[in-house]
Amino acid sequence: MSLSNSNSNEQLPTVDEHHACEYLGTALTIFVIGASGDLAKKKTYPSLFALYVSGYLPEHVVIVGYARSPKNDVDFRAQIAPWIKPKNSEYEAKKEAFLNKLIYRSGAYDSAEDVGKVSKEMEALEEAKGSSVINRLFYFAIPPSVFVPIGTSIKKAALTTRGWNRLIVEKPFGHDLTSFNKLSADMGALYGEDEIYRIDHYLGKEMVQNLLILRFANAIYEPIWNRNYISSVTITFKEDIGTQGRGGYFDSYGIIRDVMQNHLLQVLSLVAMEPPARAAGKDYSNYIRDEKVKVLNCIEPIKLENTVLGQYQGDKERNEPGYLEDPTVPKGSVTPTFATTVMYVNNPRWAGVPFIMKAGKALNERKGEIRVQFKAPPGAEHMFPGVKIPVQELVMRLQPDEAVYIKMNVKSPGLQTKAISSELDLSYAERYEGAEVPDAYTRLILDVLRGKQAAFVRDDELRAAWTIFTPLLDEIEGQKVKPLPYAFGSRGPKESDELVNKVGFQYHHGAYQWQPRVRTTSALKKDTIKSIEEDQEQEEQELRRSRRKRRPVELLSPSEELPHSKSPNKRRIISTKNEMVEILIRARPAVQATAAARAAAAKKEEKKKKRTQPLVKRKKNTPKKEKETRVILSPVQDEKKKTPLKKRSSKARRSLEPAYSYESQTEYVSNLIAELYEEQEQDDRGMYNISRDTVVTKTSTCKRSQEVQDLSMEEFRRLMTYGEVSVESVSSTILPFLRLGEEDVFFDLGCGTGKILVQAALQTPCKTTIGIELMQNRVQEGEKALARLEERDIPILRGKRIEVLQGDICEPPDEAGLMNATVVFINNVMFGPVLMLKVMALLKDMRKLKRVVMLRKICERHGNEKCTRAGNYCIDYVHPPEEAEIDVSWADKTSVYLYESLEYSLGELRRQMINMQSPTPKGKGKKQSSPVPPVSHADFEAKLDAVAS
Known part of the structure; x- marks a missing residue:
């Protein structure tokens, strides 16, 4: 059966003679309610794409997504694109055309006015097709708690009068018999049984x-x-x-x-x-x-x-x-x-x-x-x-x-x-x-x-x-x-x-x-000796045993065969570095077991060599070779001090840790974070107009400082606005500013869902990364992402603490241990002068603090030398700060600023001075710390003057 008005000249797949596709000759608009959610991305839109490429959607179909999260069409299409996976080159050619058909509009589910505006806009597109029949399909990819509110809004403002209206409703349909009866009665008062399609995908x-x-x-x-x-x-x-x-x-x-x-x-x-x-x-x-x-x-x-x-x-x-x-x-x-x-x-x-x-x-x-x-x-x-x-x-x-x-x-x-x-x-x-x-x-x-x-x-x-x-x-x-x-x-x-x-x-x-x-x-x-049934039983037992004892996974070069394919009868070749990284990360306990076995063998071999090697007397005044410190999966290091690629690769093979280019690492981390936070589609994501109700309900369970309580509702709403720094900017700029070491304790104050914490743990040696966030929903999203991260059992994260805690940064929770912070990051774009002064007092109490990185200058309101309060914000910090540009979600570009603690800077200079003046201590068998390059008295005094000024 070929239809001239389909989007394909080929024969459509065969369907039953009855209930054929008369709708292809009409105007069709599909409303996906809850379009920014997980179900819509993973199931609804890929299924619509499959119908589109098979010719089961009209060429000029209108597909509009509706949800509460504001975003434009371009961003929405970019969000859906990774889930559209064409099966062949012909389908691949149609992917772009399908994505260009997707429209996205935002609004409240219980607002007939918002829904009506979208409906009016779609009517103009439907009329342009010149069809006398206009059909509308509403797909409810939303929880049942909002079925009735959105159903009421659609009933009032979005139904067509020139064709059919059909609603696809997702489970669960109630929580028990009582709740189902109420939901059924409420929906039945709005729509007939022939209009409601309760979907159970098993059918x-x-x-x-x-x-x-x-x-x-x-x-x-x-x-x-x-x-x-x-x-x-x-x-x-x-x-x-x-x-x-x-x-x-x-x-x-x-x-x-x-x-x-x-x-x-x-x-x-x-x-x-x-x-x-x-x-x-x-x-x-x-x-x-x-x-x-x-x-x-x-x-x-x-x-x-x-x-x-x-x-x-x-x-x-x-x-x-x-x-x-x-x-x-x-x-x-x-x-x-x-x-x-x-x-x-x-x-x-x-x-x-x-x-x-x-x-x-x-x-x-x-x-x-x-x-x-x-x-x-x-x-x-x-x-x-x-x-x-x-x-x-x-x-x-x-x-x-x-x-x-x-x-x-x-x-x-x-x-x-x-x-x-x-x-x-x-x-x-x-x-x-x-x-x-x-x-x-x-x-x-x-x-x-x-x-x-x-x-x-x-x-x-x-x-x-x-x-x-x-x-x-x-x-x-x-x-x-x-x-x-x-x-x-x-x-x-x-x-x-x-x-x-x-x-x-x-x-x-x-x-x-x-x-x-x-x-x-x-x-x-x-089988004449042993029955087929007994043979099958033995095979099943062996299969279960093999699942319990997983084979060690060896590090593979790009051309080697992957031993663990989903199908035991198929062979697959690893073709890209990123795929190698993914294999290593997903290896889970097998990687740990292999690494432990190799480490034990290496240690045994090293002891054996020491026993058999003759003692070599070191010449006098020959400095001990500085122990090399390897930063795992970290592009954030001095280019001149990078280990040669050949050596890094061999070390990576020995430890089962990937060592690739900065671009490969950043791309991997970006993809990983996108997967971890795949369900983060709450109302306030990337918003500048976060609702007051959301602000009140999501912070009501948390103790708030007096400074925050004194804010007006508008100031508090703006303070809770959520924005993100791009993964690339964190890698290229923020992490180099932070200069996190293994012993550092890193805090992100106002951490949102904790993405920078995850990135810092992945790309630096730092073992403790903690975030504090006031909004409860963001903390919950962060906890879900960290749970997914923990399931992956990435070797370089073992022994590291990554945690997102709910609290006011001015009244931090006791379990956070904020006073132990050595490095702090603050997105202070929305901080007013009063709150910023409070934060600076808090930072002053952190005796171990070395560096602070912020997105606004500390003294930008009091930088003029004639200002009577000039310098109040940065009395304990080196000024002016280091500055660099970064990409963020709320603007085309913004800057990031690094401030170093005056006490820490002076301490570092004094250490260099002492190291320069003191001779290397003598002593047999004593392990000495690596020497710091000395500075002259003149250089030291110049730096000291610069800091003091």
Whole structure:
């Protein structure tokens, strides 16, 4: 089917005849609400791009993003661009055209006026197309707390009257039955059920979409799809990762609300429902959804005695933290990260058959599957006495690597009469090689455009789902049930296996896992002695052991082969220096183990050499060779003192630390910081018009100094304005000014989310970097980023302290230890004279302070010699300061100023003077400090005069 008004002259991918793409001939505007958030960047816009390049969006489609964070179109497109990843050169050519279609506007969600202004602007673009039909799609990539406010604003000011209006609403749909009913009633008062598309991306997965065809279009399944032949149905969702620094969000939901009440229950309804009157063709959506509601209404509320809860603990060997070790998780949390529950469908088809749901994080593998176990064939035990008949299964792998396989019994090859399990399998990747399986979000957004609601959750479905789970959730939370501990990387609590065994589920020695492969003749011969099942069990055990004992990762040159590829059958070549750095950083515990082993071996070898080497007498007056200090990953050093590249590379190989050019290092650090702070999209980012409400609510829990309390609301709002210095400027200018050493204690006062702290820790030897910030939301974002950083286990950060604390810099929290600071950075652009004087008094009390770097001159208001207060700000600091230009988020350019402590400068000069006058002490075996180059008396006096003046 080719459409002349599409953006491609090629044939469109085949779609169902009904619900075809009539919308392509109309004007279409897509509003992405919450466009600056994580979901929109990672899922919504990439899916829209996939539809665009496939010809499923009109050439002149209008795509407008709406959120509270102010930014222009250029900045917004730059933010989205990294997430648009074309699959081939043809798609790459269309990427720029797609990005140029993106528009961004900001405003409040509860303001019909703001929404109306954007709507009026879009109307002008729609009218320019000359279409008589104008359709509008609103994608809610926002939390449910703002569904009703933005829904109300759209209803008042943004609906089209010349076509359809459709809303895509993301989960979670409530927190329990009561909250869902309220949300449903509020949204139902604004929009009809045919306008609301509640999206559950699991319903867009290829294998879930395949369920109805598999069940009802194959004669071999439907006749046996009932209690007479099926002994159990298990639906599993397993992740091999933990919360990864996002435990604060997860903790408010838990594994049951996060996965089971929605994703897994939707899958169960498709497995257990009765045949719908129609599953394709015209207006079939409600036939399917009607049957799903019927089967859900047959499930009784889940009981606590049929449920096992777990919470993962850390694995020190793999350097994986436990759930409670996640800094974003409340102390003592009893939120489950694992759950197994058994439920029953009380109808004639399924009476007595256990439906088992299992979901968890930090388990032994990543997997989503449906496993249907069949009852033993009648009379088989009598027919084959003494022969154990393995259980038969139908398995549908949902993720990763979609597949369907039947595990059936055959005789083992050879002379034995032994039943063994073999599989008839269909691997989508192998059978349909080259076929493009659309992403779940792409498929579902297309369904919305075509008006297909079958894969979306209806209001009464959700009510039935919450009816099943709410009593269990109330009991768990009311009794504060403590989850059972399980090890990171395990199968979960053993009580889970005991529960499913009790209701009839059978394991294959607890370790069966299907992996499609070609069996050789020698392998078949081997199976006459040892069954295929036992062979598979052994392979599975070896796989688990290999995961626990990770191989050491060696440093690779750019042309060497990467041993750890995601696919064991594929070879990949490292082509860039940056990729090498990324590999090293992600090596995690393996790097540490290899480095420790090498260090131990080197130390042993060095001792051996010392024992065998003859003593060499050093000539008199020959100075000891100064011990070389290596700065790791730091471009901030004197060009003349840089170690030659050849030596630096060899040292980097020995220590597994990358040593590349300044540009490579800065690019790596920039990319790393962008990843760490990927979710930092709060309302006040980069703003000069931060709202008063935000200022009040985000600082209310923190003690404020008198100077801050005396500020007017406008002054306080301006003081809380957030701005950032570019990563490049921090590398090239600020870090050289700071001159951080290993023993320095560095503070960033008013640190925002702490990016400069991270950069200082990465690019200097400094072991302690601490920030103080008054705004609570920025501190929380910083803590999330630091948690992600800790998970990466970067070798050069081991033993370093990086911390973001909430507090007023004029009344710093005790745990910060601000009086120990040796180097301080302050973004004082918004500091008034009174506050600046207070800060200077604070700096004066820091007896260890060496240097202060600021973004405004200390004395700029009192620099004139006629001013009676001239010099009040800098009485203890060298003046004038060193100055340099930097790039910042709030202006084209600004300057940065370095001030050195007078006491520290004099101390340094005195040390040089003493060093110049004192002869080198003699003494056998005494280790002397490296000499400082001497200065003449005249030079010393000149410098002293300059400082004193």
